[in-house]
Amino acid sequence: MDPVMLSRVQFALTISFHYIFPVFSIGLGLLLVIMEGLYLKTGREVYHQMTHFWVSIFALIFGIGVASGIVMEFQFGTNWANYSRFVGDVFGSALAAEGLFAFFLESGFLAVLLFGWNKVSKQMHFLSTVLVCLGAHFSAVWIVVANSWQQTPAGFHLVSHNGAMRAEITDFWAMVFNPSSVERLSHVITGAWLAGAFLLLSISAFYLIKQKHLEVAKAGMNIGLSVALIASFLQLVTGHESALVVAKHQPAKLAAMEGHYHPYKTADLYLFGWVDEKAEKTHGLAIPGGLSFLTHNDFQKPLVGLGKFPKTERPPVNITFQMYHLMIAIGMTLIGLSVLGVFLKFKGTLYTCKPVLWLFVFAVMLPQIANQAGWAAAEIGRQPWIVYGLLRTSQGISPVVKADDILASIILFSSVYTLLFILFIYLLNQKIKKGPVFLEHDSTHLDPRLTAQSREGDINVL
Amino acid sequence: MFFEALDLNLIWFLLVGMLLTGYAMLDGFDLGVGILHLLTKTDEHRRLMLNSIGPVWDGNEVWLVTGGGALFAAFPDVYATVFSGFYLPFMILLVMLIFRAVAIEFRSKEPMSWWRQAWDASFSISSATSALLFGVALGNIALGIPLDAQGEFSGTFLSLLNPYALLVGLTTMALFAMHASIYVVMKTDGELQAQARGWIKNTIAFFVICYVTTTMATLLYVPQMTEHVRNQPGFFVLALLNMLAIAAIPRDIYYGRDLRAFAFSCLNIALLMALFGLGVFPYMVPSNPHPEWGLTIYNAASSQKTLGIMLIIAILAIPMVTAYTISIYWIFRGKVKLDAKSY
Numbered sequence: 001m002d003p004v005m006l007s008r009v010q011f012a013l014t015i016s017f018h019y020i021f022p023v024f025s026i027g028l029g030l031l032l033v034i035m036e037g038l039y040l041k042t043g044r045e046v047y048h049q050m051t052h053f054w055v056s057i058f059a060l061i062f063g064i065g066v067a068s069g070i071v072m073e074f075q076f077g078t079n080w081a082n083y084s085r086f087v088g089d090v091f092g093s094a095l096a097a098e099g100l101f102a103f104f105l106e107s108g109f110l111a112v113l114l115f116g117w118n119k120v121s122k123q124m125h126f127l128s129t130v131l132v133c134l135g136a137h138f139s140a141v142w143i144v145v146a147n148s149w150q151q152t153p154a155g156f157h158l159v160s161h162n163g164a165m166r167a168e169i170t171d172f173w174a175m176v177f178n179p180s181s182v183e184r185l186s187h188v189i190t191g192a193w194l195a196g197a198f199l200l201l202s203i204s205a206f207y208l209i210k211q212k213h214l215e216v217a218k219a220g221m222n223i224g225l226s227v228a229l230i231a232s233f234l235q236l237v238t239g240h241e242s243a244l245v246v247a248k249h250q251p252a253k254l255a256a257m258e259g260h261y262h263p264y265k266t267a268d269l270y271l272f273g274w275v276d277e278k279a280e281k282t283h284g285l286a287i288p289g290g291l292s293f294l295t296h297n298d299f300q301k302p303l304v305g306l307g308k309f310p311k312t313e314r315p316p317v318n319i320t321f322q323m324y325h326l327m328i329a330i331g332m333t334l335i336g337l338s339v340l341g342v343f344l345k346f347k348g349t350l351y352t353c354k355p356v357l358w359l360f361v362f363a364v365m366l367p368q369i370a371n372q373a374g375w376a377a378a379e380i381g382r383q384p385w386i387v388y389g390l391l392r393t394s395q396g397i398s399p400v401v402k403a404d405d406i407l408a409s410i411i412l413f414s415s416v417y418t419l420l421f422i423l424f425i426y427l428l429n430q431k432i433k434k435g436p437v438f439l440e441h442d443s444t445h446l447d448p449r450l451t452a453q454s455r456e457g458d459i460n461v462l
Numbered sequence: 463m464f465f466e467a468l469d470l471n472l473i474w475f476l477l478v479g480m481l482l483t484g485y486a487m488l489d490g491f492d493l494g495v496g497i498l499h500l501l502t503k504t505d506e507h508r509r510l511m512l513n514s515i516g517p518v519w520d521g522n523e524v525w526l527v528t529g530g531g532a533l534f535a536a537f538p539d540v541y542a543t544v545f546s547g548f549y550l551p552f553m554i555l556l557v558m559l560i561f562r563a564v565a566i567e568f569r570s571k572e573p574m575s576w577w578r579q580a581w582d583a584s585f586s587i588s589s590a591t592s593a594l595l596f597g598v599a600l601g602n603i604a605l606g607i608p609l610d611a612q613g614e615f616s617g618t619f620l621s622l623l624n625p626y627a628l629l630v631g632l633t634t635m636a637l638f639a640m641h642a643s644i645y646v647v648m649k650t651d652g653e654l655q656a657q658a659r660g661w662i663k664n665t666i667a668f669f670v671i672c673y674v675t676t677t678m679a680t681l682l683y684v685p686q687m688t689e690h691v692r693n694q695p696g697f698f699v700l701a702l703l704n705m706l707a708i709a710a711i712p713r714d715i716y717y718g719r720d721l722r723a724f725a726f727s728c729l730n731i732a733l734l735m736a737l738f739g740l741g742v743f744p745y746m747v748p749s750n751p752h753p754e755w756g757l758t759i760y761n762a763a764s765s766q767k768t769l770g771i772m773l774i775i776a777i778l779a780i781p782m783v784t785a786y787t788i789s790i791y792w793i794f795r796g797k798v799k800l801d802a803k804s805y
Binding site: 092096099120400420 | 516517518520521523524526527528530531532534535536537538539541542543544545546547549550552553556557559560561563564567568571572612613614615616761764765767768771772775776779780782783786787790793794801
């Protein structure tokens with residue numbers, strides 16, 4: 001078998017499994033700050049219980065995220081040795097910065113979050129929560145910076161080193177703020193907030209349906225909906241900004257996302273469709289000139305199509321198209337769901353409207369699918385380049401690693417990940433079944449009057 | 463840049479070495495707790511073992527992740543050659559680290575005895591195998607690995623499992639087991655502490671035997687590792703201090719000064735790493751049998767500009783990392799007790 005394809009499969013497998021967990025940690029990190037902040041501010045027992053419950057879910061997710069993440073850091077070296085030699089000077093410093101600035105912060109203070117309830121003051125505990133949340137966001141910053149540099153390289157020059165070419169930094173800040181960093185980062189972070197918000201909504205809605213842990217569930221719906229509403233609209237904005245960057249810097253990718261073949265002609269915006277790559281034609285329902293309008297604010301302005309690129313420099317078109325459209329369709333659905341939830345909340349029927357609650361229970365999968373699809377569209381759309389316009393994916397692999405070894409590692413990791421995923425779902429389910437419990441020994445640092453009050457009090461965050 | 467007068471390559475060799483030494487000292491004891499884990503029999507003792515490392519093991523592993531990141535950034539050719547060359551053992555190591563992490567997380571989440579036993583075994587086996595593989599990697603670097611003119615590994619999986627590398631692997635396991643038994647004495651009391659005192663005697667004896675054997679094997683078969691010490695006898699102080707540090711451990715344990723014994727154990731690890739670094743310097747991956755194709759801290763490094771930028775990053779980050787590492791260890795100081803938030 002082809003070692004390039006095998007290494008790509010291996011990378012896609014490990015990264016897409018890993019990518020389930022950090023998006024939850026980033027989103028939940030933010031939600032934990034909100035929950036615990038509300039607890040500190042109001043002293044209400046419901047937020048206290050809620051924080052404990054969600055910290056334990058955060059810990060489960062973080063544990064698997066760390067376990068699967070250690071593979072990420074080393075597989076550039078194991079499977080992509082030539083790529084590592086080419087980009088190490090640039091990419092490595094972002095990765096090292098992630099370790100030094102983000103990981104130490106996150107994993108260090110997670111210990112206080114988990115084991116420190118009775119060892120540190122409430123304020124110190126909250127500070128730890130904030131630091132864990134910051135750590136989770138910082139890691140996204142450096143990883144997305146590194147990945148964005150691969151999409152839109154900047155701040156470097158090419159130098160011959162030990163008989164091969166490599167990219168060396170000329171301007172660190174130009175590398176960090178390369179043309180796509182900011183737009184892609186904000187898009188990734190808001191995607192993660194959505195994943196966290198919909199996890200909170202899912203479990204809260206489930207409790208409302210089952211008529212259990214009602215106070216915690218209602219507070220969860222309110223916090224979840226607030227974050228979901230803001231994040232889903234932000235997602236629309238950041239998504240549009242990201243698309244504009246792609247149009248400017250990676251025209252072949254944009255053309256593949258919309259199946260636009262004609263070299264110089266206005267481009268349509270497809271709602272859904274199918275690309276016939278052989279006939280170089282796209283079928284589906286489209287707004288004529290829509291893509292031209294979104295890119296240039298002008299329906300008539302032509303856009304570079306795939307026809308302008310030789311066949312060896314085009315990404316796989318149909319899969320890029322489908323992934324991109326799946327992401328957008330889900331993004332729109334999430335806006336719809338958030339608006340629906342807020343509408344029912346103000347109508348006063350949100351907590352009892354079972355069909356909508358069931359929608360929220362299952363909607364937890366939507367941001368995850370959209371995040372994965374968006375990532376796939378971005379990465380597959382970059383092909384055949386591993387570093388856009390500079391290094392082909394086929395040139396990036398490890399020359400000494402044999403196809404059989406890669407296949408063995410694919411089999412190894414698929415089995416391990418399957419087992420991990422089953423365990424994750426099982427343990428998450430156990431935690432949901434157990435639910436938030438009233439914490440007697442912890443309520444010592446709570447004012448008893450506040451405790452009694454909050455049990456009757458009504459919860460409203462929106 | 464501001465650093466033109468400095469040998470940035472040497473600084474980064476020392477910094478990467480420092481990160482990996484930090485890893486060996488910190489994750490060393492929690493890997494060691496895994497190696498010793500199955501020697502305890504009751505559920506309570508096993509939970510105490512896990513809780514003794516509970517708040518810190520995750521942060522300890524970050525030293526490896528950061529060491530790996532720093533290696534990638536400062537010496538990309540070393541990173542690429544070593545990890546692609548050691549492909550299969552490395553994949554096994556990664557799976558072991560995954561199993562170890564999830565074993566710690568999952569073990570006490572269910573009450574069934576088969577569940578707990580399975581994760582206990584998983585924790586112990588994966589910890590022992592990880593320690594062995596780290597040692598095997600160090601042993602191979604000491605020996606020098608076959609590289610071609612392009613700096614690519616040209617050996618095989620089995621050539622990595624040679625007797626000398628396996629001996630270093632065994633020594634690493636013994637070292638971590640000793641380090642961990644001191645840690646457990648320090649963090650526990652009562653019955654488990656009494657049992658751990660018994661482990662210290664045995665693990666010290668085991669480590670000293672391995673240490674002496676490895677030293678003799680190195681003098682006989684890997685003489686290039688001692689070249690710098692022969693040329694600069696001043697370096698012999700390191701070896702001498704190392705022996706004194708080892709000798710101080712049983713004495714402090716005898717007098718009940720557990721924390722000091724643990725500090726000497728850390729010093730022992732740091733000195734062993736220093737001797738290793740001194741032995742391979744200026745190489746990072748010596749090539750055998752063609753020394754001229756080896757990767758050194760100069761021919762395998764990133765540009766001076768990148769090394770300088772990263773030094774600024776390190777200068778900003780290291781005080782922060784040190785500060786919160788110390789505060790976390792301070793918050794969780796004292797003997798482990800089981801409570802509702804335990805594993």
